[in-house]
Amino acid sequence: MNQQPFNAEVYRGKNVLITGGLGFLGSNIANQLVKLGAHVTIVDSLNPRYGGNWFNLDSIRDKVTAVSGDIRDEELMTGLVRGMDVIFNLAAQVSYIDSSSIPFEDFDVNGRGQLILLEACRKNNRGACVVFSSSRLVLGRIIEDPVTERHPTNPLSLYGAHKLVAEKYHYMYFKDYGIPTVVLRLTNPYGDRQQMKHSKYSMPGWFMRLAMEGKEISIFGDGTQIRDYVYVSDVVDAFLRAGMTEAAHGRTFNCGSGRSYQFQEMVTAVVGTVGKGTVRHVPWPENYERVETGDFRTDISALSGATGWEPVVPLEEGIQRMFEYYKANRAHYLF
Amino acid sequence: MNQQPFNAEVYRGKNVLITGGLGFLGSNIANQLVKLGAHVTIVDSLNPRYGGNWFNLDSIRDKVTAVSGDIRDEELMTGLVRGMDVIFNLAAQVSYIDSSSIPFEDFDVNGRGQLILLEACRKNNRGACVVFSSSRLVLGRIIEDPVTERHPTNPLSLYGAHKLVAEKYHYMYFKDYGIPTVVLRLTNPYGDRQQMKHSKYSMPGWFMRLAMEGKEISIFGDGTQIRDYVYVSDVVDAFLRAGMTEAAHGRTFNCGSGRSYQFQEMVTAVVGTVGKGTVRHVPWPENYERVETGDFRTDISALSGATGWEPVVPLEEGIQRMFEYYKANRAHYLF
Numbered sequence: 272m273n274q275q276p277f278n279a280e281v282y283r284g285k286n287v288l289i290t291g292g293l294g295f296l297g298s299n300i301a302n303q304l305v306k307l308g309a310h311v312t313i314v315d316s317l318n319p320r321y322g323g324n325w326f327n328l329d330s331i332r333d334k335v336t337a338v339s340g341d342i343r344d345e346e347l348m349t350g351l352v353r354g355m356d357v358i359f360n361l362a363a364q365v366s367y368i369d370s371s372s373i374p375f376e377d378f379d380v381n382g383r384g385q386l387i388l389l390e391a392c393r394k395n396n397r398g399a400c401v402v403f404s405s406s407r408l409v410l411g412r413i414i415e416d417p418v419t420e421r422h423p424t425n426p427l428s429l430y431g432a433h434k435l436v437a438e439k440y441h442y443m444y445f446k447d448y449g450i451p452t453v454v455l456r457l458t459n460p461y462g463d464r465q466q467m468k469h470s471k472y473s474m475p476g477w478f479m480r481l482a483m484e485g486k487e488i489s490i491f492g493d494g495t496q497i498r499d500y501v502y503v504s505d506v507v508d509a510f511l512r513a514g515m516t517e518a519a520h521g522r523t524f525n526c527g528s529g530r531s532y533q534f535q536e537m538v539t540a541v542v543g544t545v546g547k548g549t550v551r552h553v554p555w556p557e558n559y560e561r562v563e564t565g566d567f568r569t570d571i572s573a574l575s576g577a578t579g580w581e582p583v584v585p586l587e588e589g590i591q592r593m594f595e596y597y598k599a600n601r602a603h604y605l606f
Numbered sequence: 607m608n609q610q611p612f613n614a615e616v617y618r619g620k621n622v623l624i625t626g627g628l629g630f631l632g633s634n635i636a637n638q639l640v641k642l643g644a645h646v647t648i649v650d651s652l653n654p655r656y657g658g659n660w661f662n663l664d665s666i667r668d669k670v671t672a673v674s675g676d677i678r679d680e681e682l683m684t685g686l687v688r689g690m691d692v693i694f695n696l697a698a699q700v701s702y703i704d705s706s707s708i709p710f711e712d713f714d715v716n717g718r719g720q721l722i723l724l725e726a727c728r729k730n731n732r733g734a735c736v737v738f739s740s741s742r743l744v745l746g747r748i749i750e751d752p753v754t755e756r757h758p759t760n761p762l763s764l765y766g767a768h769k770l771v772a773e774k775y776h777y778m779y780f781k782d783y784g785i786p787t788v789v790l791r792l793t794n795p796y797g798d799r800q801q802m803k804h805s806k807y808s809m810p811g812w813f814m815r816l817a818m819e820g821k822e823i824s825i826f827g828d829g830t831q832i833r834d835y836v837y838v839s840d841v842v843d844a845f846l847r848a849g850m851t852e853a854a855h856g857r858t859f860n861c862g863s864g865r866s867y868q869f870q871e872m873v874t875a876v877v878g879t880v881g882k883g884t885v886r887h888v889p890w891p892e893n894y895e896r897v898e899t900g901d902f903r904t905d906i907s908a909l910s911g912a913t914g915w916e917p918v919v920p921l922e923e924g925i926q927r928m929f930e931y932y933k934a935n936r937a938h939y940l941f
């Protein structure tokens with residue numbers, strides 16, 4: 272493809288902290304960084320509702336420092352941020368659906384926890400580049416096609432509201448204290464090491480489990496809603512570039528594949544790849560419809576322009592790679 | 607002036623809760639509502655750093671129910687919101703300057719406290735109209751002239767960031783749970799009952815104190831920065847209209863005078879009205895300049911269009927009225 276050269280070798284010998292590093296995205300970043308020769312430290316709360324999983328580090332367990340701890344632990348974070356060159360900040364309550372039933376937990380982890388991390392940087396290490404994992408759900412109802420970074424932000428969930436305030440923290444700590452921060456607004460990332468315990472987020476993972484178990488997959492409505500599924504290796508590449516690109520500092524970027532897929536195309540790819548499972552269309556339940564955002568097509572030109580990043584993995588290939596991963600490792604992702 | 611008729615009599619017999627009701631704006635709303643025959647309940651934490659002051663209720667002390675308590679007290683709020691028709695939600699950590707030195711207190715009061723209030727409404731009273739007091743400081747650096755409600759929101763202070771997330775809560779609880787909420791983004795309100803203890807917010811109050819004491823007033827820079835000073839009776843009118851206008855529900859409005867004044871015009875009006883005090887120009891200190899927003903002219907057509915509201919008090923008249931108030935009552939506002 273037309274990716275600009277990015278010398279990922281720049282990470283060799285670098286000190287990198289990954290919050291939420293036992294989760295889906297964090298652990299994929301960790302695996303890639305170990306290959307590149309970085310010194311990787313991971314902190315993860317292993318909250319059973321979230322995506323943290325020790326198995327995600329299986330092949331690099333002796334090559335990283337992994338701490339079981341919470342980003343809300345100020346003393347712990349103070350120690351961890353010292354000496355870091357880059358911090359990939361992915362620790363979060365991860366379900367927008369859960370956020371309405373655990374409003375104060377979402378507030379505490381996705382709001383206060385982020386402030387604790389940035390305060391720790393302000394007091395102890397203003398030089399580390401902090402790359403924050405935000406979400407398209409900061410936007411709310413979609414009124415722009417394709418969606419740029421200037422789209423209004425009127426979230427329909429507390430998850431989205433707290434991701435938004437955390438975006439603002441990262442911006443403000445750059446403007447006010449000079450801490451180099453970058454915000455990546457993820458669309459629908461999927462791939463290896465994604466949780467498949469439940470259906471509360473990351474539908475490709477959940478659907479792959481159902482398909483592999485030969486079960487029925489329910490699609491709400493006609494399944495024609497447009498989503499932007501982005502494969503995890505492309506997301507990892509975006510994070511690595513963002514962490515080493517001065518032109519990205521203080522900015523917020525969309526991070527998706529830039530391609531449009533109907534929801535049912537994703538389901539069809541999963542069922543077709545796995546070769547098992549069935550599909551049934553059901554009406555939207557009330558509580559889901561309330562937070563349905565509408566069709567989502569992503570303009571990713573800003574991040575590409577700033578970092579040279581271009582996602583390269585099409586949906587079918589990503590689903591195929593994901594299937595290969597779970598064929599070998601599915602037992603570690605069921606509970 | 608050209609104000610559309612608004613029958614404020616609609617408040618007669620209504621149950622109204624005012625959070626932060628011992629403060630500058632809250633107590634002015636309370637005084638007006640008592641005149642209109644509403645049943646007024648006030649809750650205020652009386653945090654010494656904020657603007658709460660028992661004297662603000664002096665003339666209506668036996669006509670309202672006033673509770674010394676914190677909006678972060680979930681049980682208290684559960685009891686207070688029940689049976690209310692309108693809730694004027696003004697409780698806040700009020701200084702954007704302090705917010706950087708007490709980040710977690712600002713987070714807790716201006717973030718979590720707002721969520722506690724709205725959760726109390728969701729569980730106990732979804733019918734009450736909640737009018738939230740937000741701030742122009744949600745916007746950050748100004749890039750639009752005049753400023754509409756579509757201006758980007760990139761706050762430069764934690765105060766601004768938390769006012770922003772609270773705006774989003776109010777919007778979301780309207781969209782998701784049908785609670786009628788209205789957000790008013792105040793510019794620079796001033797007037798009777800404003801605190802004059804320190805210079806951390808509300809400069810007209812602080813400057814009037816200095817002038818009345820015959821002291822020197824320092825103006826940062828050349829004093830030509832544009833501000834929108836809005837007199838408190840106009841703000842009170844905006845809140846009362848917002849609380850009773852269905853067309854305002856779920857919306858965010860600018861709430862300023864719609865007039866432009868140079869900072870030094872305000873100072874001149876204060877010194878000229880008081881007839882004492884002197885003025886000196888000094889350089890911007892580093893920590894102030896960092897959060898200086900730039901010139902601010904306000905487009906108030908949206909709120910006027912929705913509610914018929916038009917501010918009517920020009921700066922000189924407002925400063926004169928304010929001076930009359932403090933000539934009689936200044937001793938109650940010094941500590």
